[in-house]
Amino acid sequence: MKQETGLSTLSLAILGLVSQRPLTGYDVRKVFATTPMGHFSSSPGAIYPALKRIEDAGWVRGRAGQGKTHRQRMLYEITPHGLEVLKQHLSQPVTRDDVIWHLDDLMMRFAFMGGVIGCEGTVRFLQDFASQIDGYVMVLRGYLSSVKDIMPPCGRLAMENGIQGYEMNAQWARRAIKELQGNPQQADGTTHVSRRGRKE
Amino acid sequence: MKQETGLSTLSLAILGLVSQRPLTGYDVRKVFATTPMGHFSSSPGAIYPALKRIEDAGWVRGRAGQGKTHRQRMLYEITPHGLEVLKQHLSQPVTRDDVIWHLDDLMMRFAFMGGVIGCEGTVRFLQDFASQIDGYVMVLRGYLSSVKDIMPPCGRLAMENGIQGYEMNAQWARRAIKELQGNPQQADGTTHVSRRGRKE
DNA sequence: GTCCGCATGTAAGGCGTTACATGATTAA
DNA sequence: TTAATCATGTAACGCCTTACATGCGGAC
Numbered sequence: 001m002k003q004e005t006g007l008s009t010l011s012l013a014i015l016g017l018v019s020q021r022p023l024t025g026y027d028v029r030k031v032f033a034t035t036p037m038g039h040f041s042s043s044p045g046a047i048y049p050a051l052k053r054i055e056d057a058g059w060v061r062g063r064a065g066q067g068k069t070h071r072q073r074m075l076y077e078i079t080p081h082g083l084e085v086l087k088q089h090l091s092q093p094v095t096r097d098d099v100i101w102h103l104d105d106l107m108m109r110f111a112f113m114g115g116v117i118g119c120e121g122t123v124r125f126l127q128d129f130a131s132q133i134d135g136y137v138m139v140l141r142g143y144l145s146s147v148k149d150i151m152p153p154c155g156r157l158a159m160e161n162g163i164q165g166y167e168m169n170a171q172w173a174r175r176a177i178k179e180l181q182g183n184p185q186q187a188d189g190t191t192h193v194s195r196r197g198r199k200e
Numbered sequence: 201m202k203q204e205t206g207l208s209t210l211s212l213a214i215l216g217l218v219s220q221r222p223l224t225g226y227d228v229r230k231v232f233a234t235t236p237m238g239h240f241s242s243s244p245g246a247i248y249p250a251l252k253r254i255e256d257a258g259w260v261r262g263r264a265g266q267g268k269t270h271r272q273r274m275l276y277e278i279t280p281h282g283l284e285v286l287k288q289h290l291s292q293p294v295t296r297d298d299v300i301w302h303l304d305d306l307m308m309r310f311a312f313m314g315g316v317i318g319c320e321g322t323v324r325f326l327q328d329f330a331s332q333i334d335g336y337v338m339v340l341r342g343y344l345s346s347v348k349d350i351m352p353p354c355g356r357l358a359m360e361n362g363i364q365g366y367e368m369n370a371q372w373a374r375r376a377i378k379e380l381q382g383n384p385q386q387a388d389g390t391t392h393v394s395r396r397g398r399k400e
Numbered sequence: 401g402t403c404c405g406c407a408t409g410t411a412a413g414g415c416g417t418t419a420c421a422t423g424a425t426t427a428a
Numbered sequence: 429t430t431a432a433t434c435a436t437g438t439a440a441c442g443c444c445t446t447a448c449a450t451g452c453g454g455a456c
Contacts, residue, residue: 008443026407036340036362039301046444048409053443072452073407101239107358114354122354140236153383154314154322157376158307159236161369168368169361176357183353208415226435246416248437253415272424273435 007089009105010050013038015078015086016112018060022077025051038108051076059085083116090117094128099136103169123177130173137166207289209305210250213238215278215286216312218260222277225251238308251276259285283316290317294328299336303369323377330373337366 007015014028023031025048033042040046054060059082065075078086090109098106106129113122140163148156207215214228223231225248232242240246254260259282265275278286290309298306306329313322340363348356 010444024407025409029407036343036359041444043445043447044407044409045411045446049443107361111355111358114352143236152314153380155311157372157379158311161307161372161376162236164368164372165365168364172357172361172364176361179357180353210416224435225437229435241416243417243419244435244437245418245439249415 007085008050009038009102009108010040010046011054012086012089012105012108012112013040014047014050015054015059015082016108016116018076019078019083019086019112020115022065022075024065024073024075026073038104054082057085058082086112087116090125091121094125094132096132096136099129099132099166119180123180126173126177126180130170130177133166133170133173137163137170140166207285208250209238209302209308210240210246211254212286212289212305212308212312213240214247214250215254215259215282216308218276219278219283219286219312220315222265222275224265224273224275226273238304254282257285258282286312287316290325291321294325294332296332296336299329299332299366319380323380326373326377326380330370330377333366333370333373337363337370340366 013032017023017028017031025044028051029042029044029047031037032040032047051060055062055076059079060076061079062074062076064072090113094106110122110125110129113125140159144156144159144163151159213232217223217228217231225244228251229242229244229247231237232240232247251260255262255276259279260276261279262274262276264272290313294306310322310325310329313325340359344356344359344363351359
């Protein structure tokens with residue numbers, strides 16, 4: 001079940017990146033290829049069609065620009081409409097389904113929140129996130145204890161791995177809340193790449 | 201004709217399940233729909249074509265059987281060739297690429313190991329797994345410390361979440377090794393279930 | 401003057417998703 | 429008899445993957 005905004009994980013990743021500063025398709029590929037961001041493919045066959053889709057949707061707009069060389073290339077920047085869509089998407093409540101099926105989307109949403117919705121919204125997200133996980137962990141523990149005796153060790157261990165992963169996420173979220181509330185002004189800040197012209 | 205390493209996650213899940221006991225497509229759907237196994241879709245549009253693919257590959261064989269009702273249906277059981285392919289697949293070394301891009305496959309492989317490769321192989325897998333993760337965590341930590349000052353707080357926190365997830369996996373693996381070595385005979389036995397969940 | 405990095409794409413194929421379709425059996 | 433469950437599929441679509449193709453610019 002897709003969300004009504006129809007943002008796939010890849011589209012969200014690209015839109016989030018472009019929301020921070022204008023980028024070319026090649027820039028996006030570099031981010032995916034050289035940073036531990038999302039484990040996305042940096043293949044042109046994924047990036048360029050995705051960029052085109054979100055451009056056709058009116059969420060980004062391409063304009064001429066040049067990079068390190070003097071060569072022309074397409075610089076994409078987010079449109080007001082795109083920002084609205086992004087904001088909308090990042091503000092959606094965290095559901096149990098998200099936790100079960102789209103954990104990576106949730107983390108991506110979080111990663112881009114700072115610059116788009118404020119500190120309060122981000123904290124609320126983390127609280128929702130943690131409590132949804134708590135609920136699901138209870139379900140999993142219940143299931144595990146009901147079948148652990150008839151379950152082979154590897155299966156049980158694999159399931160414990162999953163549960164511990166969720167618990168780790170909940171703990172992380174609570175630490176993150178404390179940290180953000182410790183210095184609330186930190187929660188926004190769009191890129192932090194500037195402070196004296198850097199990239200672009 | 202597939203290449204033997206070409207087991208998609210879904211094919212692996214199905215082949216692993218069928219290796220434990222003969223199942224119909226409907227049975228497979230039920231497992232996906234009612235247990236916290238793999239966050240897979242139980243949609244017929246996924247299961248039946250996948251079953252057909254692995255049948256065409258000669259890894260499973262369908263025969264007539266009946267379930268609770270008296271109605272005929274296709275019962276699939278694993279073939280010697282399929283078992284060989286599964287064994288082969290589960291015995292592959294753990295690479296860093298697996299850790300980065302196919303963590304869920306790795307966990308699925310682990311979940312089915314008990315009944316297919318022995319305790320020693322399983323322990324070796326876990327050792328590889330833990331040390332590959334250690335290596336990657338070092339890379340991630342290096343990356344994080346090199347950019348954390350120019351990174352927005354949410355991005356940094358999201359990245360810490362990823363790192364902690366890997367660390368949790370390494371710890372889990374080491375605990376699992378101890379447990380399996382504590383009672384080695386436990387390492388085999390058949391059944392299902394793996395990490396991450398599905399609907400309650 | 402050639403090789404490498406920049407920069408952007410297309411084509412074919414695989415496979416999962418959603419939605420629809422079909423028919424048998426059993427419980428109410 | 430009607431509805432629910434069992435059981436198996438197909439069709440259209442979306443999107444990622446791999447692989448290929450192209451052309452500019454700078455460095456040596």
